[in-house]
């Protein structure tokens with residue numbers, strides 16, 4: 001019998017892909033697991049080797065890769081190559097791809113067609129869609145085709161204009177609507193649900209009431225799992241961070257120092273040196 005993993009759901013970190021059943025079992029056993037966004041091969045490989053069980057190719061690539069103001073403008077064509085890179089770079093992580101705004105809202109047929117496109121073109125293992133009760137028909141159609149769906153309720157950035165900006169969802173009387181959304185996505189067949197910017201107590205209640213794992217971002221410690229955008233955790237993003245972010249590193253500072261040192265070395269003639277320079281080899285005409 002293999003020893004249980006020291007973290008999260010994976011039965012044996014070196015052996016095989018994380019599966020939905022592992023995530024489900026982790027919830028039952030009370031072992032929280034960690035999800036991070038990833039949009040490229042290097043971070044994907046680093047994060048899975050660090051024990052991140054689930055990687056999300058988020059539509060937050062809009063802000064964090066492509067430089068859009070919000071997630072609303074990013075397209076399937078822009079996300080597919082990123083998801084393919086993440087899948088190619090990993091052996092163990094379960095890879096989820098966000099369906100971008102406009103690629104699933106029209107109805108179950110559009111949603112299924114987009115989900116199929118992601119699976120065929122990227123090799124991702126599941127897709128994620130925003131919305132509760134209103135998105136249940138889409139979740140049903142995609143799961144009926146054998147594609148796992150992660151739901152996303154609470155603050156859903158693709159509908160920020162309807163929600164009135166970056167605001168906590170489910171406070172006061174709105175708690176009932178959030179509970180209805182949670183039950184609707186679970187009944188529709190979602191294998192997990194992201195709770196974004198939901199009061200901690202309410203997120204705890206949802207986590208107890210649902211049999212599927214809850215993945216919190218700004219939803220407190222009682223969720224079954226947590227997710228963050230990697231550039232936030234790593235200190236790459238400039239400007240004020242949302243309250244739910246914990247910054248674990250200062251990559252912006254590290255990279256700036258490296259680039260400054262390099263630029264100074266070039267200007268002052270310290271780089272390149274003989275060590276970095278090719279000789280006039282006899283057998284090599286170039």
Ligand SMILES: Nc1nc(=O)c2c([nH]1)NC[C@@H]1CN(c3ccc(C(=O)N[C@@H](CCC(=O)O)C(=O)O)cc3)CN21
Nearest residue numbers: 060063064071157166167168229232237241242243244
């Ligand atoms: N880098 C990044 N991190 C994210 O968490 C993230 C993205 N991008 N892009 C897509 C969405 C947008 N999200 C966001 C973005 C900003 C806030 C924010 O500014 N929150 C503030 C204000 C909250 C308020 O006014 O009530 C906060 O302090 O939490 C929250 C969620 C979460 N997602």
Ligand SMILES: CC(C)C(=O)C(=O)O
Nearest residue numbers: 037058059060194227
């Ligand atoms: C913040 C997470 C849940 C997300 O949807 C994204 O990164 O796009």
Ligand SMILES: [Mg+2]
Nearest residue numbers: 058059060098
């Ligand atoms: Mg997203």
